[in-house]
Amino acid sequence: MEKNTKKKYVIGVGISFENTVCAIVDLRGNVIAIDDFTTSDYPDIDDYVSKLSECIVSLAESYVGIEKIRSVGISAPSGNRLTGCITNSPNFPWKGVIPLEAMLRDRLGIAVALGNDAHSNALGEYIYGTAHGMKNFIVVTLGTGLGSCVFTNGFANLGQDGFAGEIGHTCIIADGRSCGCGKRGCLETYTAAKGIVMTAKEIMQETDEPSLMRQAEELTPRIIVDFCNQGDRLAIETFNRTGYLLGMGLANYASVLNPEAVILTGGITKAGKWLYDPTYKAFKEHIFPNMRDLVKLIVSDLDGHERVVLGASCMAWEVKEYSLFK
Amino acid sequence: MEKNTKKKYVIGVGISFENTVCAIVDLRGNVIAIDDFTTSDYPDIDDYVSKLSECIVSLAESYVGIEKIRSVGISAPSGNRLTGCITNSPNFPWKGVIPLEAMLRDRLGIAVALGNDAHSNALGEYIYGTAHGMKNFIVVTLGTGLGSCVFTNGFANLGQDGFAGEIGHTCIIADGRSCGCGKRGCLETYTAAKGIVMTAKEIMQETDEPSLMRQAEELTPRIIVDFCNQGDRLAIETFNRTGYLLGMGLANYASVLNPEAVILTGGITKAGKWLYDPTYKAFKEHIFPNMRDLVKLIVSDLDGHERVVLGASCMAWEVKEYSLFK
Numbered sequence: 021m022e023k024n025t026k027k028k029y030v031i032g033v034g035i036s037f038e039n040t041v042c043a044i045v046d047l048r049g050n051v052i053a054i055d056d057f058t059t060s061d062y063p064d065i066d067d068y069v070s071k072l073s074e075c076i077v078s079l080a081e082s083y084v085g086i087e088k089i090r091s092v093g094i095s096a097p098s099g100n101r102l103t104g105c106i107t108n109s110p111n112f113p114w115k116g117v118i119p120l121e122a123m124l125r126d127r128l129g130i131a132v133a134l135g136n137d138a139h140s141n142a143l144g145e146y147i148y149g150t151a152h153g154m155k156n157f158i159v160v161t162l163g164t165g166l167g168s169c170v171f172t173n174g175f176a177n178l179g180q181d182g183f184a185g186e187i188g189h190t191c192i193i194a195d196g197r198s199c200g201c202g203k204r205g206c207l208e209t210y211t212a213a214k215g216i217v218m219t220a221k222e223i224m225q226e227t228d229e230p231s232l233m234r235q236a237e238e239l240t241p242r243i244i245v246d247f248c249n250q251g252d253r254l255a256i257e258t259f260n261r262t263g264y265l266l267g268m269g270l271a272n273y274a275s276v277l278n279p280e281a282v283i284l285t286g287g288i289t290k291a292g293k294w295l296y297d298p299t300y301k302a303f304k305e306h307i308f309p310n311m312r313d314l315v316k317l318i319v320s321d322l323d324g325h326e327r328v329v330l331g332a333s334c335m336a337w338e339v340k341e342y343s344l345f346k
Numbered sequence: 347m348e349k350n351t352k353k354k355y356v357i358g359v360g361i362s363f364e365n366t367v368c369a370i371v372d373l374r375g376n377v378i379a380i381d382d383f384t385t386s387d388y389p390d391i392d393d394y395v396s397k398l399s400e401c402i403v404s405l406a407e408s409y410v411g412i413e414k415i416r417s418v419g420i421s422a423p424s425g426n427r428l429t430g431c432i433t434n435s436p437n438f439p440w441k442g443v444i445p446l447e448a449m450l451r452d453r454l455g456i457a458v459a460l461g462n463d464a465h466s467n468a469l470g471e472y473i474y475g476t477a478h479g480m481k482n483f484i485v486v487t488l489g490t491g492l493g494s495c496v497f498t499n500g501f502a503n504l505g506q507d508g509f510a511g512e513i514g515h516t517c518i519i520a521d522g523r524s525c526g527c528g529k530r531g532c533l534e535t536y537t538a539a540k541g542i543v544m545t546a547k548e549i550m551q552e553t554d555e556p557s558l559m560r561q562a563e564e565l566t567p568r569i570i571v572d573f574c575n576q577g578d579r580l581a582i583e584t585f586n587r588t589g590y591l592l593g594m595g596l597a598n599y600a601s602v603l604n605p606e607a608v609i610l611t612g613g614i615t616k617a618g619k620w621l622y623d624p625t626y627k628a629f630k631e632h633i634f635p636n637m638r639d640l641v642k643l644i645v646s647d648l649d650g651h652e653r654v655v656l657g658a659s660c661m662a663w664e665v666k667e668y669s670l671f672k
Contacts, residue, residue, distance in 0.1 A: 179605065
């Protein structure tokens with residue numbers, strides 16, 4: 021009888037532009053220990069890989085021992101699961117194509133899998149979250165940007181080149197707002213954080229109606245939600261317009277893909293009913309009638325920080341075990 | 347050693363609102379014989395199934411013998427491969443949910459597979475056509491309506507309930523033209539046959555500029571193409587606007603799915619460069635930049651009639667063999 025491996029743990033790494041979180045995760049999705057550092061402190065990619073490697077080894081040694089770590093999964097914006105590279109990220113200081121998977125594997129001597137944050141979120145939802153038991157679903161992450169990952173017959177659809185999921189950069193209004201990607205009218209420019217604030221400003225310019233938003237020093241989606249809770253009409257209208265376009269965009273993808281559910285994750289979903297209600301209304305209005313009563317629109321109940329490292333840990337379990345040190 | 351089956355043939359059936367084509371097809375996609383009848387002559391579904399059954403048996407007996415027929419594949423608008431039913435078709439005289447697969451199987455005593463025309467077209471392209479060897483692609487059929495089928499990792503993505511592919515009923519212009527499906531602004535209302543004619547009429551109303559289109563007794567996409575070939579500026583503008591929206595809509599799906607190619611089929615593709623050139627331009631403009639040089643936009647080179655029965659024959663090969671008469 022072959023021995024079951026002793027390597028009962030993986031490392032889940034969640035990289036965002038602000039910080040990098042590393043966690044030891046077991047098979048059942050229990051987070052054993054967690055550590056983090058500031059991503060932007062390491063503008064040189066070699067320095068970053070050194071720091072990441074140190075953080076992982078030190079975390080592992082403090083709790084379970086590095087020899088018990090099977091593999092590492094990394095969730096990063098613009099990460100490509102098929103190439104293991106971060107490709108042309110507009111927001112990281114590391115430009116061009118960064119082979120982070122290979123760099124970290126060579127440093128640590130154990131298997132590494134790198135994918136983008138939308139794919140990682142979707143895996144986390146599939147294995148440990150809201151999509152558990154589903155085979156066909158779309159996970160959409162609303163935050164600084166708008167990302168998505170489609171699961172088809174139980175597998176992530178990464179596309180021919182690993183770039184699938186760019187729902188944020190589909191055109192929802194022809195010749196609409198300028199987007200950082202170089203195009204115009206992208207769904208992200210209306211429904212991610214900056215776009216919501218821009219909508220609020222447009223609404224304030226259209227009317228003289230008083231609003232709490234006019235006195236705010238800085239507008240963020242979180243502050244606009246506070247104003248909604250205080251009954252501010254223009255703040256509520258901001259999310260009504262956001263939800264209308266978001267619901268329409270999601271209905272378009274649902275009409276093509278007929279998923280069991282569209283699952284919303286990410287910081288912006290904390291807007292709760294102010295965003296969900298108008299999104300749901302537009303979603304049901306715009307989806308193809310045969311699917312109207314079939315496709316669910318659900319908000320994830322996984323905690324955000326947990327989802328990131330859980331999703332990354334799922335990528336780690338998927339990759340073939342490999343070690344320089346048998 | 348188990349005997350190889352003697353059943354070397356299948357029947358491919360292509361149903362459209364106008365006519366029904368039945369063909370005997372072999373493994374290599376050779377069409378051995380073909381027959382057809384007028385669909386609309388049989389407004390009662392029981393009469394239709396009797397006629398279809400007679401047509402298949404008589405065709406088989408005239409050429410190879412019914413005992414050599416392994417199975418039957420049917421391509422029909424609003425056909426659902428998962429349920430075997432035609433569901434709520436707006437254009438057939440048969441209303442509601444029609445279990446055509448089961449009805450014909452019971453009549454003939456051999457296995458039957460029914461799917462929608464977009465799925466069937468895509469299968470035909472995959473096995474015998476332009477998509478041969480590809481794993482991730484989208485086939486879009488432009489005709490009376492606008493349908494599509496997405497292939498992911500070599501398999502058709504039918505969705506959770508078999509309704510996937512409704513690209514024609516995604517919203518391209520918020521609150522735009524009314525669609526037969528009950529929604530507004532559907533891509534189909536701008537890029538399928540009726541929509542193209544409507545665009546031509548809108549253009550003629552916007553200006554006093556002379557145009558051959560003004561003298562035409564009846565406008566159809568084919569006639570507008572003739573006028574394009576004669577250099578008619580408004581006819582050319584009609585396809586420019588059609589191609590702009592079509593290219594944008596296709597780019598949106600490509601950005602989410604990152605296919606190897608988007609393949610265009612159907613009668614409207616006969617417009618050639620008048621449609622293709624503006625579609626290609628808008629497609630490349632609107633696709634997510636990382637994929638701009640990766641995703642191809644191709645016009646199928648399969649003949650239309652051939653594609654329908656070949657696609658249906660592929661469905662027939664997929665279904666499990668079954669016979670009342672061993």
